[in-house]
Amino acid sequence: MERVRDVSELPKAHLHLHFTGSMRPGTLLELADKYGVRLPEALTDALTGGESPRLRATDERGWFRFQRLYDAARSCLREPEDIQRLVREAAEEDVKDGSGWLEIQVDPTSYAPRLGGLIPALEIILDAVESAMRETGLGMRVLVAANRMKHPLDARTLARLAVRYADRGVIGFGLSNDERRGLARDFDRAFAIARDGGLLSAPHGGELAGVASVRDCLDDLGADRIGHGVRAAEDPRLLKRLADRGVTCEVCPASNVALGVYEKPEDVPLRTLFEAGVPMALGADDPLLFGARLAAQYEIARRYHGFDDAELAELARQSVRGSAAPKDVQDELLSGIDAWLAAAPGDPGTPVGAGPAGVRQG
Template identity: 60%
Template sequence: MSEDGPGAGPGRRPLTALPKAHLHLHFTGSMRVSSVRDLAEDHGLRLPASLGADYPPRFTAADERGWFRFQRLYDAARAVVQGEADMRRIVREASLDDAAEGSRWLEIQVDPTSYAPFVGGITPALEIVLDEAARVSGEPGAVPVAVVVAASRMRHPLEARTLARLAARYAGDGPGTVVGFGLSNDERRGVTEEFAPAFGIARRAGLALVPHAGELLGADAVRATLGALTPDRLGHGVRAVEDPAVLGAVVEAGVALEVCPGSNVSLGVFDGAADVPLRTLLSAGATVALGADDPLIFDTRLLAQYETARAVHGLDDTELAALARSSFAASRAPSDVRRAAEAGIDAWLAAAPPS
């Protein structure tokens, strides 16, 4: 959808003007497809057809085969990132692209392990991302960018502890700092409880704890993650609805859910946009922050998630404004950014919708 599509029209305020916080965006997955192609050409690499002439990719199921295809494309995109200039380009373009859609705050998630071989280690890799985030955050037409360091469930939990200690060294509360610690990749891999020591390190450093759970696995995975990691937010978490007691525990604990409808549908977690349980989550009192996850792979950005909430789930402008407020409430945005966003949301609602 676009602002000219079914999500907009007479009597509906433009969603690009609604201030939003974007809390679920992966570093590699944030890339423009044009940038992936440029970098592949620069480094003499061949891309899969799904990132070339057959773009965008299409997925059919959330089973092992569907996830494998997603991971293969993600790895192919990550392989074109081979140095500092490439990494800086990704951060900068992510900031500019989100700003163009009305975001006022971005928390981009990165595992520096993936880029360490090209820049001399995980510390330089993280410092490059943080430095570019700080640099672009002060420029016109850009959104302030903070960083979530993410460990992978596919690697040993001791590696997660190393990343947690690194994240703690750069912990802060503004652009160009680390504000959170996550756990990503296929949630059917690894034992959640074994990552608890890493999350303990991050917790003591004051970082937001933001593991993935409740997308490829159901409510039991959400329950296990709540018990083992005591998160502040959950990446996805949508399948908590499969058990009212688990959803109640999420709400009672005040755990925010980073809901990414576009990726849920693309991976076959839900058959269509109308099946994503956004209304159920909101009715239960859950704090929801919409996210785009991996726009490169799923060909859908943050603005489109708000348009879907309007056009498919029937949220009116007051409800959409509340959703935007929730995204800032769940974020680690500094107080001045939050105040400005709240004022902007109020102004958006106060303005007369187009006739």
């Protein structure tokens, strides 16, 4: 049997991880018990060893069911210490999976009612990120995301807030929730505010909606990265445009299958995007609900799409280059990737990364 290198030791960046969705199942169960929250049965079954719920969010009823489970989990985050625990544990999980850089995505308005308001909520989150970085050595930043189910004026407020905290660790601005609702151009002013403030533009597109949603992210929101973007595989001209512009697609294979975008892992068009030259950053999306964290996404690429170790290393490089990590951190991660590939498969001394600036020590 051919020996392969451990993908959990491959240095990489993680660019698509939602805040509540990053929670450990055991943590959610403990917090639900602490606050007397009765979680939906489908969620408790999944958290106590059952299969992850098949959500089939390709129809509105399925998306509502997914959102209901997510909202139930989010309702268990009520105190600053809950936020601190979530962020620290998310960082610990990423370190175990070989991540040297994490950009976690959050809509602070979702947590503001229990944390004293919008500004206190974001400050609590950023404080938690700073603490987690010190405790784990992982480089972390925050991407503030607006909810496309809400009014575009709310998005502008969030964009201004994100810019205000750019010197505290906010690096980008996103747009999440059901892509089939609302038009990207309704949020163009918010994204203009964010871009003018020096933030990355990273809206969701090309998952539940199709090719047109990816084009809209590029044309109306000036996207530097696309959250998901897999449906671009349906249009060769759009693939070329993404490749030519170097727009990174944050592809989440396990999520795509769990939400019914594709029936099986082998149906996710990783090869199509890769061979078209579209940069990709594999991400876990919401591992709380989908059951697979970062390293598992690389295993999907290996097992179902035939990516060899050299190609997996290139995927990791693309994740690093698509990140907002400082150049010295990127350089050290890229060196770690080269070392991982140069080491013999199964070598326990394979380095994971090096350096003090938020890169995991091997």
